[in-house]
Amino acid sequence: MSLPNKFEPKVSEKLIQDIWETNETYKWDANSQTEPFIVDTPPPTVSGSLHLGHVFSYTQTDIVTRFQRMIGKNVFYPMGWDDNGLPTERRVQNFFGIKCNPNVKDQESFQLNYNFDPKKDQILEVSRKDFIAACVELTTKDEVAYEAMWRRLGLSVDWNETYSTINAHSQKISQLSFLDLATKNQVYNLESPTMWDVDFQSAIAQAELEDRERPGAFHDLKFQMESGEEFIIATTRPELLPACIAVVAHPSDERYQKFFGKTAITPLFHAPVPVLASEHAEPEKGSGMMMICTFGDINDVQWWKQSGLPIKQVINLQGIIRPITFGEDAFLSQNPDLANKNYQQLTGLYLKQAQKKIVELLASPESSVDGKSAALVGEPKTITHSVKFYEKGDRPLEFIPTRQWFIKTLDHKEALLEQGMKINWHPEHMRVRYENWVKGLNQDWCVSRQRYFGVPFPVWYPINALGEVNYLTPIYAEIKDLPVDPMSQVPPGYLESQRGQASGFVGDPDVMDTWATSSMTPQLASHWGTDEKRHKKLFPANIRPQAHEIIRTWAFYTIVKSWQHSGEIPWKDILISGWVLDPERKKMSKSKGNVITPETLFDEYSPDAIRYWTAKARLGADTAIEEAVFKMGGKLCTKIFNASKFVLMQFERIGLNIKDYNLSDVNCELDRALIANLQSVITESSKSLENFEYTTALKLIEDAFWDFCDNYLELVKVRSYQDEDNAERKSAMAALAWSLKTFLKLFAPYVPYVTEEVWQESFKDASHPAIHKSSWPTVDEANTVLKPSYAMAYTSATEVISKVRGVKTASQKSLKWEIAELNISCSIEAKQALESVINDLRQAANVKDQGLIFSPSSNQAGNLEITVILSESWGQ
RNA sequence: GGGCGCUUAGCUCAGUUGGUAGAGCAAUAGCCUUACAAGCUAUGGGUCACAGGUUCGAGCCCUGUAGCGCCCACCA
Numbered sequence: 001m002s003l004p005n006k007f008e009p010k011v012s013e014k015l016i017q018d019i020w021e022t023n024e025t026y027k028w029d030a031n032s033q034t035e036p037f038i039v040d041t042p043p044p045t046v047s048g049s050l051h052l053g054h055v056f057s058y059t060q061t062d063i064v065t066r067f068q069r070m071i072g073k074n075v076f077y078p079m080g081w082d083d084n085g086l087p088t089e090r091r092v093q094n095f096f097g098i099k100c101n102p103n104v105k106d107q108e109s110f111q112l113n114y115n116f117d118p119k120k121d122q123i124l125e126v127s128r129k130d131f132i133a134a135c136v137e138l139t140t141k142d143e144v145a146y147e148a149m150w151r152r153l154g155l156s157v158d159w160n161e162t163y164s165t166i167n168a169h170s171q172k173i174s175q176l177s178f179l180d181l182a183t184k185n186q187v188y189n190l191e192s193p194t195m196w197d198v199d200f201q202s203a204i205a206q207a208e209l210e211d212r213e214r215p216g217a218f219h220d221l222k223f224q225m226e227s228g229e230e231f232i233i234a235t236t237r238p239e240l241l242p243a244c245i246a247v248v249a250h251p252s253d254e255r256y257q258k259f260f261g262k263t264a265i266t267p268l269f270h271a272p273v274p275v276l277a278s279e280h281a282e283p284e285k286g287s288g289m290m291m292i293c294t295f296g297d298i299n300d301v302q303w304w305k306q307s308g309l310p311i312k313q314v315i316n317l318q319g320i321i322r323p324i325t326f327g328e329d330a331f332l333s334q335n336p337d338l339a340n341k342n343y344q345q346l347t348g349l350y351l352k353q354a355q356k357k358i359v360e361l362l363a364s365p366e367s368s369v370d371g372k373s374a375a376l377v378g379e380p381k382t383i384t385h386s387v388k389f390y391e392k393g394d395r396p397l398e399f400i401p402t403r404q405w406f407i408k409t410l411d412h413k414e415a416l417l418e419q420g421m422k423i424n425w426h427p428e429h430m431r432v433r434y435e436n437w438v439k440g441l442n443q444d445w446c447v448s449r450q451r452y453f454g455v456p457f458p459v460w461y462p463i464n465a466l467g468e469v470n471y472l473t474p475i476y477a478e479i480k481d482l483p484v485d486p487m488s489q490v491p492p493g494y495l496e497s498q499r500g501q502a503s504g505f506v507g508d509p510d511v512m513d514t515w516a517t518s519s520m521t522p523q524l525a526s527h528w529g530t531d532e533k534r535h536k537k538l539f540p541a542n543i544r545p546q547a548h549e550i551i552r553t554w555a556f557y558t559i560v561k562s563w564q565h566s567g568e569i570p571w572k573d574i575l576i577s578g579w580v581l582d583p584e585r586k587k588m589s590k591s592k593g594n595v596i597t598p599e600t601l602f603d604e605y606s607p608d609a610i611r612y613w614t615a616k617a618r619l620g621a622d623t624a625i626e627e628a629v630f631k632m633g634g635k636l637c638t639k640i641f642n643a644s645k646f647v648l649m650q651f652e653r654i655g656l657n658i659k660d661y662n663l664s665d666v667n668c669e670l671d672r673a674l675i676a677n678l679q680s681v682i683t684e685s686s687k688s689l690e691n692f693e694y695t696t697a698l699k700l701i702e703d704a705f706w707d708f709c710d711n712y713l714e715l716v717k718v719r720s721y722q723d724e725d726n727a728e729r730k731s732a733m734a735a736l737a738w739s740l741k742t743f744l745k746l747f748a749p750y751v752p753y754v755t756e757e758v759w760q761e762s763f764k765d766a767s768h769p770a771i772h773k774s775s776w777p778t779v780d781e782a783n784t785v786l787k788p789s790y791a792m793a794y795t796s797a798t799e800v801i802s803k804v805r806g807v808k809t810a811s812q813k814s815l816k817w818e819i820a821e822l823n824i825s826c827s828i829e830a831k832q833a834l835e836s837v838i839n840d841l842r843q844a845a846n847v848k849d850q851g852l853i854f855s856p857s858s859n860q861a862g863n864l865e866i867t868v869i870l871s872e873s874w875g876q
Numbered sequence: 877g878g879g880c881g882c883u884u885a886g887c888u889c890a891g892u893u894g895g896u897a898g899a900g901c902a903a904u905a906g907c908c909u910u911a912c913a914a915g916c917u918a919u920g921g922g923u924c925a926c927a928g929g930u931u932c933g934a935g936c937c938c939u940g941u942a943g944c945g946c947c948c949a950c951c952a
């Protein structure tokens with residue numbers, strides 16, 4: 001039973017991990033009847049490496065969870081890997097230099113290029129199957145590295161309970177969810193203008209939108225009425241002029257009343273378009289007249305839906321101006337030859353180039369409708385405006401008509417707000433963000449993505465005898481067959497040979513939004529739909545820890561799914577963590593994260609020290625990376641170690657075992673005061689931790705511990721150094737043992753390594769082989785009532801010792817310097833209290849024999865007047 | 877434009893129901909003290925963003941203002 005002389009966290013790190021592992025310290029007990037505590041762990045996105053932001057929020061969860069385990073809950077703490085979706089595809093593309101092309105054939109014995117160099121090597125197009133295999137290979141490797149880092153951080157995860165969002169289990173549940181929603185009539189597919197990312201070649205959802213400030217310009221364009229009168233419209237998107245379907249002004253705008261119901265002609269394309277009244281147009285903006293194009297923005301889409309006018313689609317899925325012919329179909333023109341001549345100059349151009357080109361055309365002197373002037377009036381006026389982007393995209397979103405699957409949300413706003421009210425939000429004000437989001441929804445959840453590495457829709461579509469695909473009567477997979485891949489599997493009752501044939505079928509080629517799967521994390525962990533007995537035990541979860549920027553996605557979608565499937569809330573409490581900010585107070589970014597990796601910090605400080613830093617930040621509070629706090633954490637751990645060493649040494653010296661202490665030996669006021677104080681620390685910190693206020697609890701524990709080291713240990717030292725094991729020493733030893741054990745347990749959720757290291761050398765026994773197999777301290781253990789006299793003894797003694805230190809320091813003397821006379825003037829009560837600790841006090845202060853003098857005072861009970869006269873020399 | 881949060885010592889932050897402003901770091905001055913010099917002791921440092929109000933009393937409650945951060949919406 002002994003600790004190493006020096007505290008070296010690195011030496012014991014691995015050993016301690018092994019202890020946790022071999023004792024199955026964090027294993028969920030499937031058969032236990034005790035109250036569970038279920039964590040809906042965020043599955044980190046597997047696309048590179050974990051950074052300090054992850055360490056921050058996951059540790060906060062771990063602290064809460066370790067506490068719950070110690071108070072006796074049957075903790076279920078799984079770990080998932082979110083490896084499906086765009087981030088993974090993008091990483092795989094860049095890592096191996098491959099790109100998915102569904103039309104390419106599978107390769108035999110496909111070898112991935114681990115040494116891909118973007119400067120030298122060409123991008124290789126591979127089949128869907130090969131691409132998915134590459135995704136699986138790389139994410140599997142990443143997941144190994146992630147697990148190692150989580151273990152090092154000391155997350156008390158049950159590593160038997162892991163899943164990945166792309167594995168068969170997750171695919172099955174994700175598809176099951178889709179089928180359940182189909183049965184409940186909560187999903188539909190629809191061909192309609194949808195937000196489209198031209199680079200990713202996929203639809204995206206409202207929740208993935210991001211506004212970005214971009215330079216733009218107002219272009220004033222001259223239109224003409226059929227009757228010959230001219231007017232001006234202002235537009236930031238002149239390249240959409242060929243897609244103009246109408247021009248509108250506000251109904252009350254007097255300038256344009258005379259035009260309403262008549263026809264205007266567009267420049268360059270001579271397209272006749274109706275002039276209509278619309279509330280959309282604001283008279284004060286520009287000329288008060290605006291053009292409606294298919295489609296410049298969401299307003300155009302909404303307006304078009306009401307108007308019944310045909311679509312003029314000029315942009316293709318790649319963001320390129322597609323070939324069309326004026327004079328045909330919707331593209332009416334009063335001068336098709338001229339229109340086509342102009343349009344041909346735009347065909348094949350990317351939107352940006354097309355804009356440049358059309359501005360040139362509009363600026364030419366004969367571009368107006370009557371051919372007498374330029375249609376572009378004046379110079380374009382440059383502005384900065386916000387433009388909608390896919391949050392992971394590089395070019396602005398376009399609205400392009402495509403067929404997509406949607407999950408109904410707009411019909412359920414009220415119910416979803418109610419569900420939000422049933423959940424406890426920490427901090428409380430984060431609920432408002434959820435509510436704002438729900439209230440502001442304007443589209444159902446677009447859940448299909450035209451990507452490859454994801455969960456397929458369990459859906460085929462029948463083809464009629466004419467070869468037309470019928471999207472409105474999909475063939476759903478049977479539940480027993482899940483998971484299915486409709487691109488390689490055949491729907492019930494069909495043959496593979498019928499794929500793509502008249503009277504046959506086609507598989508849905510799309511995959512689901514990655515959130516469609518991760519919104520099921522509570523059910524993925526509980527095995528919803530596949531193991532009802534287990535699901536009953538593990539659903540709903542107790543806590544959902546997550547970051548605030550994904551309230552509108554992860555939290556929202558999880559609440560949606562849970563409500564639609566079973567009418568329940570997915571978890572009782574949601575814990576919103578803050579952001580890690582770099583020293584310039586900017587959000588920790590991936591590039592910055594790579595500079596300061598968690599491993600670097602673990603090496604330089606210790607996992608415990610980093611954990612301490614995370615524990616100093618409250619939920620929801622953004623926190624700067626602060627080296628000073630890492631240092632503090634390190635110092636605290638050293639202190640815990642050294643104080644433990646001191647206590648253990650006192651037992652060793654006279655051959656006693658620290659486990660054999662007996663609290664009934666405690667008979668000194670000072671020792672009773674210590675125990676009584678710690679009791680209130682236990683009560684208060686437990687209350688805070690139960691409410692997820694781990695920061696408040698830590699402060700209480702820490703303050704008590706530093707006081708224990710600075711004051712109690714100093715006072716009790718001389719008594720405990722006695723060689724004779726008499727009653728007063730026994731009292732000290734029992735108090736020391738119990739308080740050390742208590743402090744170790746109180747600190748254990750925060751700094752598991754150092755507390756475990758000490759535990760192994762002190763209180764470990766067969767039924768408590770690890771500190772996290774021991775129980776949280778309770779007040780009953782000590783059963784000491786705090787009497788006013790204890791408190792007074794303790795605080796008065798502390799006050800005296802503090803005064804003595806002040807005098808010695810001011811005289812630049814060692815704290816060991818002898819005191820010739822210590823005169824304490826105080827009330828009768830204070831005197832009585834101090835007399836009970838007089839020996840401890842006299843020796844700790846090193847007062848000469850007979851040098852401690854009390855004199856009466858009429859002061860208030862607590863007020864002490866202390867005079868110190870130092871000896872001329874050291875003393876003996 | 878709507879909403880939420882923040883503003884306390886040089887820095888990073890605590891501050892319970894209103895009752896004499898706190899910690900760590902940094903700075904300064906010291907100390908080999910039988911757990912700890914990677915330690916310890918002490919000292920200095922604040923008009924609690926600003927302006928009103930309620931109250932015997934406001935960092936805390938109310939109203940307004942400003943700055944910072946974030947969420948949402950609008951944006952021809």
